[in-house]
Amino acid sequence: MGLSNPATENRADETTTVSTMSPNWVTSRLDFLTNWARANSLWPMPFGTACCAIEYMATAASRFDIARFGMERQSFSPRQADVLICAGRLPFKLAPVIRRIWDQMPQPKWSISMGACASTGGIFDNYSMVQGIDTIIPVDVYVPGCPPRPEGLMYGILLLHKKIKGETIADEGLRVEKLVGPSGLYLPPERVDELSEPFGNSVQQTRSS
Amino acid sequence: MSTPSPAVAALRSEFGSAIGRHFVSSDQTVVFVDRDRSHDALAWLKDAPGQEFNYLTDVTAVDYRDPERSLEVVYQLRSLHRKADLRVKVGLDKREPLEVRSVVDLWRGADWLEREVYDMFGVTFVGHPDLRRILMWETYAEGYPLRKDFPLRGHFSRAEQTRQALAANPEAHYSLEELSIADAYGELPKDMQERLSRGERGFLK
Numbered sequence: 422m423g424l425s426n427p428a429t430e431n432r433a434d435e436t437t438t439v440s441t442m443s444p445n446w447v448t449s450r451l452d453f454l455t456n457w458a459r460a461n462s463l464w465p466m467p468f469g470t471a472c473c474a475i476e477y478m479a480t481a482a483s484r485f486d487i488a489r490f491g492m493e494r495q496s497f498s499p500r501q502a503d504v505l506i507c508a509g510r511l512p513f514k515l516a517p518v519i520r521r522i523w524d525q526m527p528q529p530k531w532s533i534s535m536g537a538c539a540s541t542g543g544i545f546d547n548y549s550m551v552q553g554i555d556t557i558i559p560v561d562v563y564v565p566g567c568p569p570r571p572e573g574l575m576y577g578i579l580l581l582h583k584k585i586k587g588e589t590i591a592d593e594g595l596r597v598e599k600l601v602g603p604s605g606l607y608l609p610p611e612r613v614d615e616l617s618e619p620f621g622n623s624v625q626q627t628r629s630s
Numbered sequence: 631m632s633t634p635s636p637a638v639a640a641l642r643s644e645f646g647s648a649i650g651r652h653f654v655s656s657d658q659t660v661v662f663v664d665r666d667r668s669h670d671a672l673a674w675l676k677d678a679p680g681q682e683f684n685y686l687t688d689v690t691a692v693d694y695r696d697p698e699r700s701l702e703v704v705y706q707l708r709s710l711h712r713k714a715d716l717r718v719k720v721g722l723d724k725r726e727p728l729e730v731r732s733v734v735d736l737w738r739g740a741d742w743l744e745r746e747v748y749d750m751f752g753v754t755f756v757g758h759p760d761l762r763r764i765l766m767w768e769t770y771a772e773g774y775p776l777r778k779d780f781p782l783r784g785h786f787s788r789a790e791q792t793r794q795a796l797a798a799n800p801e802a803h804y805s806l807e808e809l810s811i812a813d814a815y816g817e818l819p820k821d822m823q824e825r826l827s828r829g830e831r832g833f834l835k
Binding site: 513514516517520546547548549551552556557601604605606610611613614616617 | 766767772775780781782783784787788789790791792793794795796797798799
C-alpha cells in the first residue's frame with residue numbers, strides 16, 4: 422500500500438531472535454495482574470436500607486453508570502458478590518442480617534459504608550440504631566454525606582480500587598475471616614463502645630435523658 | 631366550630647359516670663372513657679344505630695413526663711358512611727399494671743396496632759390473640775422505648791446492645807405460616823425442615 426514499517430524494514434536477517442514487538446504476551450507481577458482483575462470487576466452486593474440506596478440506584482443507572490468500573494452486575498446473592506455496599510442506616514434489628522450476608526460472601530471481599538448513618542449512626546444516636554456498621558462487619562471505605570452524591574460514591578469506589586491494587590496475594594492476613602467470637606462480637610466490647618461514642622452535637626445529650 | 635360531637639352526649643346517656651371529661655381540639659372531639667367500661671363503650675360506638683364508627687383509624691398511646699399523670703391509650707374512630715370522627719381516650723394509672731381490654735374482636739385491624747402499643751409502651755391488651763413485640767425483636771430486653779422514663783440511647787451499653795442484636799435469631803421468631811411456606815413444608819428437604827422447625831442459628835449456638 423506504499424507504506425512501510427520502519428521497525429521491521431531493516432530486520433530481514435534477524436530470523437533467529439524472538440521479536441520483542443510481539444503483541445501476544447506481556448510480563449507482569451502476579452499481584453498486579455490479580456489486583457487489576459479484581460479491582461476492575463467488582464460485583465456489588467447492594468444492602469440498601471434508606472435514602473442512600475436511592476443515590477446508589479442513581480449511581481448504578483445510566484447517567485453515572487458504575488458499569489464503567491466493571492460493576493454493572495448487581496449481585497443480589499451474597500455468594501456471588503465481592504463488595505458489600507451498605508447504603509443507609511442500619512437498625513439493630515438488621516444487624517444479624519447484614520452479619521449473615523457478610524459471612525456468606527466468599528473471599529476476597531470488601532465493604533463500603535455509604536453515608537453518615539452507615540458510617541457512624543448519623544443523626545440516629547438512639548436506642549434502635551447501630552452506631553456505625555464497623556461494629557458489625559469490617560469496613561474498607563467510608564463514604565461521608567447525607568446522602569452522598571453519586572460522585573461521592575464513585576470516589577469511594579475508586580478509593581477501593583486503589584486499596585485493592587495495593588494488596589498482595591502473599592498477605593494471608595488480608596483474607597482471614599473476622600467472625601463473631603464467643604463474646605458475641607467480632608471486636609472487643611471496649612472497641613465497640615469506643616466506636617459508638619457520641620460526637621458532635623450528640624455529646625451535649627446525656628445517656629439518662 | 632368547637633361544638634362536640636353528638637356521640638359524646640349519646641355516650642353519657644348510655645354509660646353515665648363511665649364517661650369522663652371531653653373537649654374539642656382542632657375540630658376533633660376527644661372523650662375519656664373509664665378503663666373498665668372501655669370495651670363496652672367502643673363496642674356500642676361501633677354498632678349502635680346513629681353511631682356506627684365502623685372504621686378504627688388508629689390505636690396509639692401517650693405518655694407524659696408527669697409521673698402522676700396517667701398514660702393514655704388513644705382510639706381514633708371513623709364512621710365511613712357518616713363521615714364522622716371521634717377520638718376516645720382511656721387513661722391508665724401508671725402505678726397499676728397497664729392493662730386494657732383488647733378491641734381485636736371488634737375491629738380486626740386493631741391486631742398490629744395494639745401490638746405496636748404493647749411494644750412501645752408496655753400496655754397489655756387483655757384478650758389479644760397474639761400479643762408480641764412487632765417493631766423491636768421479640769427478645770428485646772431493654773424495656774418500652776416510647777415511655778418517657780426510657781433513656782434515648784437505651785439502658786445497656788452499646789457493646790451489650792450490639793451483642794444482643796447479633797445474638798437475636800430473626801428466623802426463629804417466624805412461624806411457618808408467617809413465612810407462607812406452610813403448605814410446602816412436607817416437600818422440603820429434611821435438613822431444611824429441621825432448620826425451619828427450630829430456627830437457624832448463626833455462629834451463636
